[in-house]
Amino acid sequence: MxxxxxLAQARALSLPSRQAxxxxxxxxxxxxxxxxxxxxxxxxxxxxxxxxxxxxxxxxLLDPRLRKAVNEAWENPEKEQAVANLWEEIxxxxxxxxxxDIDRLPDFRKYLEAIANSQIPKRAPYGIQLNRYGxxxxxxxxxxxxxxxxxxxxxxxxxxxxxPISRLLLGTYGYDNQTFCFSIQYNPDKDKxxxxxxxxxAATLNININLPDETFTGSQVDxxxxxxxxxxxxxxxxxxxxIHSGSVPHATHPITSGQRNNLVVWLYGDRMxxxxxxxxxxxxxxxxxxxxxxxxxxxARQRWTVPNAPKDTFAPF
Numbered sequence: 001m002x003x004x005x006x007l008a009q010a011r012a013l014s015l016p017s018r019q020a021x022x023x024x025x026x027x028x029x030x031x032x033x034x035x036x037x038x039x040x041x042x043x044x045x046x047x048x049x050x051x052x053x054x055x056x057x058x059x060x061l062l063d064p065r066l067r068k069a070v071n072e073a074w075e076n077p078e079k080e081q082a083v084a085n086l087w088e089e090i091x092x093x094x095x096x097x098x099x100x101d102i103d104r105l106p107d108f109r110k111y112l113e114a115i116a117n118s119q120i121p122k123r124a125p126y127g128i129q130l131n132r133y134g135x136x137x138x139x140x141x142x143x144x145x146x147x148x149x150x151x152x153x154x155x156x157x158x159x160x161x162x163x164p165i166s167r168l169l170l171g172t173y174g175y176d177n178q179t180f181c182f183s184i185q186y187n188p189d190k191d192k193x194x195x196x197x198x199x200x201x202a203a204t205l206n207i208n209i210n211l212p213d214e215t216f217t218g219s220q221v222d223x224x225x226x227x228x229x230x231x232x233x234x235x236x237x238x239x240x241x242x243i244h245s246g247s248v249p250h251a252t253h254p255i256t257s258g259q260r261n262n263l264v265v266w267l268y269g270d271r272m273x274x275x276x277x278x279x280x281x282x283x284x285x286x287x288x289x290x291x292x293x294x295x296x297x298x299x300a301r302q303r304w305t306v307p308n309a310p311k312d313t314f315a316p317f
Contacts, residue, residue, distance in 0.1 A: 003045030010035070010042035011119045021126045032123060032142035042120050043146040055111040057153035059160070063098040063239070070161055077300035084168055091225040091232050093245040095169050099207050100239035106211060109261075112183075115145060125182040127317020133185035137263075140180065140315045154181060158265070159306045162243075166203035166267055167303040170245050175202035175269040177307045180316055186219050186252070186260040196224075200316045201246035201266035202274050208236035209261045216258030224249040236260060246274060272314050 013035060016028040047054065059067055069082040087095035100108065115122075115135070123143025125134045136144045137154060145151075158179045166172040180201070210216070222231040223244065234242065244250070246266070268274050 003041055003048060006038055006041035007045040007049065007120075010039055010121065013121050015121050018132070029142060035121070039121065039143070040146040044148055046118050046120060047147050047149055050114065054114060055107050056149045057108065057111060059156060061100060061104045061108050062161070063101050066097065066099060070164075073164065074160065074304055077304040080164070080168055080300050080303065083165060087169060087243070090234055090242075091223055092227055093170060093248045094223050094242065095244070096234065096240060096242050098239055099241035100209065102212060102239050105209060105239055109209060109211060112209075115147070125184065125317070132190055133187070134183040137181035137183065138179055140311065140313055141182070158267070162203070162205050162265055163267060163306070164304050165243065167298065169243060170203050172202040172267060172275070173298045173303060175273055175275050176267040177270050177309045178268050178312060178314070180266040180268070181263065183261070183263050186216075186255040188255050188257055196249055196251035198249050199246035199266060200272065200274065201268045203243060203267045204246050205241055205243045205265040207241040207263045207265070208238060209263060210236070210238045212238050214238070214258065216255055216260050218254050218256035219260045220253045222251050222253070236262065266316065270309060270312055272316070
């Protein structure tokens with residue numbers, strides 16, 4: 001099948017209803033499975049069709065200080081402290097830093113808008129409350145964003161940034177072979193909050209992609225500090241990211257005006273393993289392997305490596 005034909009055929013598909021997806025009807029999964037190859041061809045064709053006007057996302061979209069520190073750590077892992085210094089600890093197991101370059105966020109958002117307007121079927125993250133406007137982004141997910149240039153950027157984000165940073169700040173080594181990612185949007189009329197929960201992840205990276213003039217009210221995030229028993233409240237700012245252990249309980253207050261747009265990225269081990277004591281209120285639960293080497297014995301050079309294990313097919317939702 002030619003790419004142009006694949007694009008036309010993908011755009012002509014009739015998506016399963018939202019109700020069918022929420023009820024986990026077998027026909028919904030079958031729809032995505034039967035059309036996976038067609039949709040992958042369509043995304044490649046869409047990129048080629050828009051090659052003269054479409055952004056090729058890459059690491060230049062990220063905060064310059066973060067890029068510099070990460071690049072230097074890859075060259076010499078003993079310099080990893082410069083990466084850690086960019087992250088402010090809110091409570092144990094929760095850190096915040098500037099992740100995207102504010103000046104480049106408009107370019108990235110324009111790219112995401114083009115994706116939204118592509119007319120290629122995309123699957124929203126129906127596994128959580130925020131299930132109308134987001135997109136599944138990891139290849140393990142049905143109906144994921146299979147645009148080749150986006151996937152290259154996503155893999156770089158995971159391999160060069162999130163995984164070593166999670167190992168450095170959260171000690172996730174041994175539980176971070178596998179990846180998962182989706183986008184979400186909070187709105188006052190629909191999908192306005194998220195009740196208290198933990199994640200089925202070893203580490204969660206939650207990145208706000210609002211532009212500076214896209215203000216909103218409400219939507220504060222509470223993180224529960226297990227050491228004090230108190231909740232610490234934070235507000236997302238444009239381009240900033242919060243990274244935290246999946247086992248840290250957190251909840252989102254209702255948004256009262258505007259919109260909040262975020263990318264949510266997870267790391268976890270093979271077959272959904274998470275560190276011992278990790279509990280999730282959604283997604284597939286799992287326990288740690290007793291054979292995984294203790295994280296305190298991991299060297300800086302080991303942290304700045306990419307796992308050799310292949311990606312498995314387990315998806316949280």
